[in-house]
Amino acid sequence: MSFRNLLLAYSGEAAFAASLAHSIKLAQHYDAWLTVIMRNGRSFFDRFGAGLSAALRDQLRRAEKSDTLTAIAQFETAVRAAGLADRARFIPPEELCDILPSELARHYDLVITGFQSDLVGEEHHVVSPDLIALRSGRPVLIVPENYSAPVLADHVLVAWDGKRAAARALGDAMGIIEGKRKVTLLTVGGRAPQTPIDGGILRHLERHGIAADHLHRSAKGRSIAAVIEDAADEVGAKLIVMGAYEHSKFSQDLFGGVTHEVLKTTRVPVFMSH
Structure with missing residues (x-):
C-alpha cells in the first residue's frame, strides 16, 4: 500500500508537536500530502454549553479560538520549514463542523494521532484512534507523547x-x-x-x-x-x-x-x- 494521502487528527496540545513532527517525516518519506484536523465531532459548546452563562461561553470560545490559532501557527511553521507548505493543509474546527475523524479518515490512506490528552479543557479535541480504526476501515498510527526520533523506524x-x-x-x-x-x-x-x-x-x-x-x-x-x-x-x-x-x-x-x-x-x- 502506498501512503500518499495522510490525515493527522489533533489529539491535544501536549501531544501535537510529536505527532506533527512524525507526520511530516512520513509525508517527506512517501512524497505524500498531509491534512490536519482539530476536533472530535461537534464542538464542546454544542454538546455541553446549554447551561453555561453567556459570559462563560464567550470566555471559553475565546480560549478555544486561541488554542486553534496556536495549533495552526505551529503547523504552518513546521510544514514551511520542512518544505511541505504546498502539500499540507490545516482544516480548522469551523470548517470541519460535525464531521467525525472516522468519517473523514475514509478519504485517506493513513490516519496519524497523538497520545490521548487527559488534560481538563481538551476533552473536545481528543480523538480515539481505536474508534477511528474500527469505524473508518483505515489504518491508524499512534505517536506517543514526547516521542522523537531522527528518522523513521527501520x-x-x-x-x-x-x-x-x-x-x-x-x-x-x-x-x-x-x-x-x-x-x-x-x-x-x-x-x-x-x-x-x-x-x-x-x-x-x-x-x-x-x-x-x-x-x-x-x-x-x-x-x-x-x-x-x-x-x-x-x-x-x-x-x-x-x-x-x-x-x-x-x-x-x-x-x-x-x-x-x-x-x-x-x-x-x-x-x-x-
Whole structure:
C-alpha cells in the first residue's frame, strides 16, 4: 500500500508537536500530502454549553479560538520549514463542523494521532484512534507523547496472533514493512505455535522479500500489552504493528484489553487496523 494521502487528527496540545513532527517525516518519506484536523465531532459548546452563562461561553470560545490559532501557527511553521507548505493543509474546527475523524479518515490512506490528552479543557479535541480504526476501515498510527526520533523506524515488531485483525494490520502495513532493515514477528502464549503446512506468515513475508525473525514469549503473569512493549524494547523495534479489537468494542470499554493498554502505555509508535 502506498501512503500518499495522510490525515493527522489533533489529539491535544501536549501531544501535537510529536505527532506533527512524525507526520511530516512520513509525508517527506512517501512524497505524500498531509491534512490536519482539530476536533472530535461537534464542538464542546454544542454538546455541553446549554447551561453555561453567556459570559462563560464567550470566555471559553475565546480560549478555544486561541488554542486553534496556536495549533495552526505551529503547523504552518513546521510544514514551511520542512518544505511541505504546498502539500499540507490545516482544516480548522469551523470548517470541519460535525464531521467525525472516522468519517473523514475514509478519504485517506493513513490516519496519524497523538497520545490521548487527559488534560481538563481538551476533552473536545481528543480523538480515539481505536474508534477511528474500527469505524473508518483505515489504518491508524499512534505517536506517543514526547516521542522523537531522527528518522523513521527501520526495525518493526509485528504482534501476531493469527487472527483476522492481526492479518488486516499486517496487510495494511506492508507498505511500511517492505524495505525495512529488520522485522520481528512476536507471538505470545504458553508454547510457540507450530509452522502451518503452507509455511505460514513467515513464508508470506519471505515472498515479499522480508526476512523476519520469530520471537515467542510467555506472558508469565504479565499482561499481553506489557509483553509486546517489553519485546519491542528488547529487540530495539521503533514501530509496533498490531490488530485492534478482536473482541467487541463494548467488552473492551468495560474490561479493558490489549489494544486499550498498548495505546495508553506505548513508548514507540503503534500502527493498528481493525
